[in-house]
Amino acid sequence: MSALVFDKVRVSFGHGARKFTAVHDVSLRVPAGRSVGLVGESGSGKSTLARAAVGLCEPRSGSIALDGTELVNARGRALALRRRVQMVFQDPSSCLDPRMSVGASLVEAIRAAERRDRRPGTVAGRSAQITGLLESVQLPSAKAAEYPGALSGGQRQRVALARALAAEPAFILADEITSALDVSVQGSVMNLLKDLQAERGFGLLFISHNLAAVHYLCDDVAVLRNGRLVEAGATADVLHTPKEDYTRELLAAVPRIGEPLFA
Secondary structure (H helix, E strand, C coil), X not given: CXXXXXXXXXXXXXXXHHCEEEEEEEEEEEECCCEEEEECCCCCCHHHHHHHHCCCCCCCEEEEEECCEECXXXXXHHHHHHCCEEEECCCHHHCCCCCCCHHHHHHHXXXXXXHHHCCCCCHHHHHHHHHHHHHHCCCCHHHHHCCHHHCCHHHHHHHHHHHHHCCCCCEEEEECCCCCXXXXXXXXXXXXXXXXXXXXXXXEEEECCCHXXXXXXXXXXXXXXXXXXXXXXXXXXXXXXXXXXXXXXXXXXXXXCCCCCCC
């Protein structure tokens, strides 16, 4: 079965006395078509682990493999395969150029997928893809002519998700993609993500502080503390009957008013 596999991944920054290890020998498996939640307090290494998978930082040791192909220091075929792993950031400005229209930003991603797969593209074909991508994230095709600054936060996040989908990913790493959105918009984006996964079958690593969102979206959950994996398992087991004190502390810290955290 296809999977994105982290095996004893260690990510450090700096050298000597200033060396800081953000991720300590973390092993984690994200199967194709399934959702894995990654939780932990700020600074626990969640985003760093995801960034290592897409090449934004390189592990000092360990392995990150997709379908058995090593992605660390990827070259050639492995680099093309790594582009099947796409990351959506908390701040969509991280991947949307404010000087480029939505359509131009999507075309850039579409062309990258064409080069990766060595297939020719046409203007008409790309235009149809842009329309399809925007419709898939529930945006009208007219948004292709607009610029990121004219969009709401929720719309920008949908465009960022469409840009990731343009790569026809096998796996999507979603890094706190709802945390900066209004509560009403958060729900619609989570429902969209769940529907897209069911339709397209990609594996999902969902990084979030929102344990209710993890409970709703994810089949499995992994808990990081200070860069170390402290607990992992089926979401229902970990969040309803946690084995580790730290997981219980995370659950106890969630504010609630007279109702259980998980309905």
